[in-house]
Amino acid sequence: MENKDFNNNYNNGYNNNGSGENPKTLAIVGFVLSFFIALAGLIVSAIALNKYKQTGYTEGKGFATAGLVISIVSMGISLLVSVCYGAAIMAFLAGEAAGSLAIML
Numbered sequence: 001m002e003n004k005d006f007n008n009n010y011n012n013g014y015n016n017n018g019s020g021e022n023p024k025t026l027a028i029v030g031f032v033l034s035f036f037i038a039l040a041g042l043i044v045s046a047i048a049l050n051k052y053k054q055t056g057y058t059e060g061k062g063f064a065t066a067g068l069v070i071s072i073v074s075m076g077i078s079l080l081v082s083v084c085y086g087a088a089i090m091a092f093l094a095g096e097a098a099g100s101l102a103i104m105l
Contacts, residue, residue, distance in 0.1 A: 023051035024060030030067035034074065042071035 026048035034041030045067035052061050 023048050023055060023057055023064070026051060027060045027062075027064035027067065031063040031070070032067075034067040034070040038071045038074040038078065041067050042075070045071060 026044055030041050030043075030045030030048050032041075033044055045064045048064035049061070049068065052058065052064060
């Protein structure tokens with residue numbers, strides 16, 4: 001009986017919900033991925049937050065939240081930079097076309 005109480009009260013930091021998966025690991029992986037591959041970081045962080053919601057486990061939840069926020073901000077900045085570069089290229093090409101047309105006339 002004493003051993004059973006020990007296992008129920010002191011699980012050594014492991015999630016004992018029967019799933020065998022600790023959401024803290026997913027949260028840290030999502031956080032790290034958010035700096036290198038934003039889409040993967042977004043997906044893994046969202047999965048980790050969902051696991052936290054399902055299990056009620058709270059340790060490390062900040063990593064999942066930070067990974068989600070960093071991924072979203074990173075993807076937004078990437079999109080903004082891409083649009084700016086696209087606009088600059090289009091403006092350059094439009095100027096080239098107008099310049100070559102003026103030379104022909």
